[in-house]
Amino acid sequence: MSQGDGQAGFPSLNATKPYWLKEPSPILLSHRTTPELPATADVVVVGSGITGAFASYFLKNSWAKDERVVMLEAREACSGATGRNGGHCQPQVYASVPAVAEFELQTFRFLRDLVKDNAIPCDWVSLTGVHAFLTQDIFDLAVMAVEDLEKHHPSLAEQVEVVFPSPGAVLSPAQKENLAALRVPSVKGAIVQKSAASLWPYKLVTWVLEGLLESFAGKGFNLQTNTPVTALHKMESGSEYPWLLKTHRGSIAAKKVLLATNGYTSNLLPEFRDLIVPVRGQVSALLPPSPPGKTMGQKRSISEDPVKLQHSYGIVANNPTGGSRDDYLVQRPLPGGELIFGGGRSQARGLAIGEWRDDKIEESVARFLRGNLSPPLDLQPQTEEEWLPGLDDEEAGESGNAVEREELSASFEWTGVMGFSRDHHAWVGHVPENLGGGGRDGGLYICAGYSGHGMPTAALSARAVVEQMGGAVEGFGVTLPKELVLSGDRVRRTREEVDTIQQQGEKGWAAVFPELLERV
CATH class of the missing domain: 3.30.9 (D-Amino Acid Oxidase; Chain A, domain 2)
Incomplete structure (x- = not known):
């Protein structure tokens, strides 16, 4: 078992059973939209928690409505961090950077209104x-x-x-x-x-996933549970499908890939092992x-x-x-x-x-x-x-x-x-080549690293990364704070100026909010 900052392994096969999974969705349990894994896809989303679910929701309701979107989940749907959290959704107003606090309030209101308007039983x-x-x-x-x-x-x-x-x-x-x-x-x-x-966070996410399966049955949304991605490879330059994802059930080639893998991100992208720590x-x-x-x-x-x-x-x-x-x-x-x-x-x-x-x-x-x-x-x-x-x-x-x-x-x-982020903010956006991506148009994106605070952050972070991937999403407007945008300069500054997660843990609670200390 890993200790300290380092690379994550694969999701456990025999995970502990959380309260939230005691009433599993009969529709999603062991669901595979097609018996076999598709050979190709326009977009592959890895992970079926709140990030993956809302990213797929925004994809299929915007520029990717006619695209083939395949979601790969290592275990059962929403069995990772979202299905195991504490059942909270609360913006961190006073201890966040003001722009991030505003963004979290936006996300909270978006979720609150979505639940109310659709009578989501969560x-x-x-x-x-x-x-x-x-x-x-x-x-x-x-x-x-x-x-x-x-x-x-x-x-x-x-x-x-x-x-x-x-x-x-x-x-x-x-x-x-x-x-x-x-x-x-x-x-x-x-x-x-x-x-x-x-x-009940699991029921919120399963409502989204069940709705996608119903609305886009046979129309380009394909959920494959119990299909862990074991490797991610970049294909030769100029390939129509520049990314190959390997699983124990075969491989799937994709034009674009979104890793909604949070604490497991460094398993597929080892270059992030010091930036997003399990x-x-x-x-x-x-x-x-x-x-x-x-x-x-x-x-x-x-x-x-x-x-x-x-x-x-x-x-x-x-x-x-x-x-x-x-x-x-x-x-x-x-x-x-x-x-x-x-x-x-x-x-x-x-x-x-x-x-x-x-x-x-x-x-x-x-x-x-x-x-x-x-x-x-x-x-x-x-x-x-x-x-x-x-x-x-x-x-x-x-x-x-x-x-x-x-x-x-x-x-x-x-x-x-x-997934604890070294600089305390989620990482949202295109993965640069030196971190395992494929250049400016290389097609690999992540939305991960919420530091245990994903419920008031993830949904609209997913919306923002979907817009980066292919175009605007109509409706509820959102501006992603610069603190969450993945960039080479942010990576450099984080590695040069910010303590490791282990060092922060040893220093105590105040070390988790360096911007707050600077601000006050």
Whole structure:
């Protein structure tokens, strides 16, 4: 198994089972549009997660509507990072470059409206996001970032609000909340973001893929699951199909190729091994704690009176001895109310940097996730309305007492492979020849490297790369921030000026946002 910065391997054949894949699409399961792999294609998309799905969606609804688009997926559809994430979609407004923050807000609104307009059954719930800071240094940095937005980018500043620990703090009329009301009474402070959502990401992507199969059946969209690409070769100059993709089922030649491979990108393009590094994340689906009056640790059934959370959460801390805490939580809708809690990389071997296998969990991380959610998060009821109807007063007991730490039960525990970008931004665009591409018109593109933050970035990044590949996409306009554009100059500056992913991990949370430090 790889450790540190380095080249990714192939997706694991016996991956851990995530919560999101417990209800697989019967249409997409082991789907192959044609029994045999086509010999040629106009466009091959490698990867069927949110990037690959939306890239195909934009391709077939724009300049490639009459082209032959073939999607190759190593495992089942959407079984990679998108099918294994934490179920969040939340722009990082105050800690991003302003242009990137605007782009993420655009992407969030695009997805929100797409889900609403098409009644996509993916459990989208719009929320506010609460970022709770356990250490003063990082909270102070976040506050300075918000103050900078207020001075220079007031429209972005309207998206966030600082909540200080003072009980008598005067807040805006829209918020009227303190740390206790946000369920983080003991933290150093919090940042509340107005644009956030929880969702079932697999079901969003499968809606897109199922729609493509229905709309373009026999009209140029071909999905081939369980077909990993084992090698990518550039053909001789002047070839009509300049790229050859090898699989265990044969080879396919393509005019253009899009690698929507995120953490696995360096497996096919080794030149990216120091730019997009695989990092293993771990997530647990936890059953909410026992209601007051029950014995601590007594197992509850999945339908038994879970507390209702009104926000999604990020729990942030800097570790002075290296590494950081950057955990994340959403709650599934009731009646189940499972707590999807991810993070804990500080407990992983080598911070899980360079890990590209998702076929096992690390028990040290699993114990952390089961035992380190409450506290700092207060999961006891604050009002009767926060319990499902049917829990009577005697069962509810008294609230407001100190919360004893309880290890929660997990119904699912899984891992997934993220692609961490060395300069913290996704890489979107044409691959230059010195990185394994084929020159200016060589036909190889990537859209990858989201650093665990792909849900509010990937969809419109995919749209942007589709426009680079062949022409404008009508409808929702988008300008890709220069920070995300793949260029030779960006590669050079990143390698010369930016620490490796391993070095950043050792330095802690603040090292993840160098532009923020420079800005404030």
